[in-house]
Amino acid sequence: MARSPASLAALGVVERRPNPAALVGHMHGVAHPKGDSCYAGIARLGPGEYLWVREGKLEHGCYWRPEPKPLLKPDTLSGYAAAYRSLLTRIIAEYLPAESGITGLTLSGGLDSGSIAAGVSLLGRAHDVQAISYVFQELAEADEEAYLTATAAQTGLHLTKLVADRYWTLSHSAGLETEPADPSVSYYVELWDALFATARQLGIRVLMTGYHGDLLFGDNVFGYPDLLLTGQWRRLLAELQEHRRHSTMSFSRILKLMLLAPILTAYIPLRRWAIREPVPWLRPDLYDVYVELYGRSERSYRLLPGRLHRLLTLRRSMLIVQAEIMSRRAARFGLELRHPLLDHRFTEFALSLPTSATFQAAQRKIVVRAALKDVLPASVVNMRGKIYLGALGHRGLREREQAKVWPLLTNMRSAELGLVDEGRIRQFYADYLAGKHQSTLFWHTLCVEDWLRRYF
Numbered sequence: 444m445a446r447s448p449a450s451l452a453a454l455g456v457v458e459r460r461p462n463p464a465a466l467v468g469h470m471h472g473v474a475h476p477k478g479d480s481c482y483a484g485i486a487r488l489g490p491g492e493y494l495w496v497r498e499g500k501l502e503h504g505c506y507w508r509p510e511p512k513p514l515l516k517p518d519t520l521s522g523y524a525a526a527y528r529s530l531l532t533r534i535i536a537e538y539l540p541a542e543s544g545i546t547g548l549t550l551s552g553g554l555d556s557g558s559i560a561a562g563v564s565l566l567g568r569a570h571d572v573q574a575i576s577y578v579f580q581e582l583a584e585a586d587e588e589a590y591l592t593a594t595a596a597q598t599g600l601h602l603t604k605l606v607a608d609r610y611w612t613l614s615h616s617a618g619l620e621t622e623p624a625d626p627s628v629s630y631y632v633e634l635w636d637a638l639f640a641t642a643r644q645l646g647i648r649v650l651m652t653g654y655h656g657d658l659l660f661g662d663n664v665f666g667y668p669d670l671l672l673t674g675q676w677r678r679l680l681a682e683l684q685e686h687r688r689h690s691t692m693s694f695s696r697i698l699k700l701m702l703l704a705p706i707l708t709a710y711i712p713l714r715r716w717a718i719r720e721p722v723p724w725l726r727p728d729l730y731d732v733y734v735e736l737y738g739r740s741e742r743s744y745r746l747l748p749g750r751l752h753r754l755l756t757l758r759r760s761m762l763i764v765q766a767e768i769m770s771r772r773a774a775r776f777g778l779e780l781r782h783p784l785l786d787h788r789f790t791e792f793a794l795s796l797p798t799s800a801t802f803q804a805a806q807r808k809i810v811v812r813a814a815l816k817d818v819l820p821a822s823v824v825n826m827r828g829k830i831y832l833g834a835l836g837h838r839g840l841r842e843r844e845q846a847k848v849w850p851l852l853t854n855m856r857s858a859e860l861g862l863v864d865e866g867r868i869r870q871f872y873a874d875y876l877a878g879k880h881q882s883t884l885f886w887h888t889l890c891v892e893d894w895l896r897r898y899f
Contacts, residue, residue, distance in 0.1 A: 474761035535562035552590025555656030569599035577607035612839030626894035685804035724868035749798030
């Protein structure tokens with residue numbers, strides 16, 4: 444039986460000590476390095492790895508990882524869309540339980556969960572699946588009700604709506620509830636718990652999600668560098684002009700962030716300017732640790748910048764950590780989570796696409812839109828931008844739960860261990876409360892602090 448590091452320490456197998464390098468990663472919202480855990484001296488298996496014990500010997504290897512793929516043929520958007528649609532229905536058919544009436548779907552107003560709804564509908568299984576969505580009556584900027592209602596109606600799914608305004612961050616607990624194995628806690632754990640409880644009340648035992656769709660076909664993977672380097676300059680200019688019409692960014696900023704920066708990052712050897720800055724409260728003597736473990740990118744592949752960025756994006760092991768956390772949480776409610784878009788075949792498909800099939804003129808997920816334009820509502824297929832739940836987090840962390848945050852930023856265990864500058868993170872939070880910025884990146888450090896206090 445697998446044991447957590449905490450239980451191993453209790454048995455005297457190892458001395459229980461935190462691993463500073465891994466905690467530095469957690470404070471930045473990225474996964475700890477391959478083969479490293481949050482406990483010093485305890486390794487962990489990375490995504491796609493295995494460990495066999497045979498005749499007293501350990502055998503460690505990797506059975507699968509995302510690798511570059513040849514471009515898919517035929518090289519037309521209609522061809523890519525047809526291939527996506529075929530793959531979508533094939534995979535969802537495998538993920539749907541044979542027994543009817545026990546399956547749910549967390550449905551938002553976007554294309555990720557919408558694509559699962561579309562696949563279910565194309566298979567003629569809509570009557571077997573119960574959609575659950577959260578809606579907001581007070582936080583209009585986070586509400587997707589019009590889009591998700593249209594998706595449910597057009598795909599034939601029965602829809603249950605959960606009013607989510609009262610499930611703000613930290614609303615239903617005395618504080619954070621980190622687990623021994625990992626400091627990560629979902630920013631929206633209260634909302635997820637309410638959704639899981641609703642699913643169980645409806646008799647659902649298997650709950651599907653659209654998790655991972657953003658990184659497959661969206662995210663900040665831009666097509667402009669690839670157009671430039673392949674000589675498609677007229678198309679590049681037309682897309683940039685279209686982007687400017689739909690953006691609040693200046694033309695020069697679009698060029699810098701979405702054209703020049705990806706090229707430099709892909710082809711220029713590591714320079715500190717190319718690395719995302721660490722959180723301002725990280726102790727200076729840990730900056731080199733941050734750079735070494737989390738700032739380097741793999742540049743050994745001869746790929747265009749967009750395709751290289753997609754590959755590196757899909758190798759983020761934090762995806763697996765987050766999926767594990769969600770699954771453990773759902774198990775408390777007797778639910779099994781299934782994430783069809785996390786299937787390795789979708790990853791391989793995404794890596795076989797040119798960036799023009801995922802990003803055009805400021806719009807992401809082009810191939811998904813093309814594949815499902817006759818299944819999903821036009822309002823969803825053509826929607827630009829994305830609706831975020833940030834207002835729910837701000838309601839908790841800024842407006843209503845300061846009394847639960849400040850104690851974690853006082854006499855900090857992570858400061859005592861030399862990880863953070865307590866004064867600087869307290870000032871960052873104070874500036875957040877004053878509305879000087881909107882960043883909630885301090886959440887990850889709160890999780891690390893809670894974890895250290897509970898288990899060390």
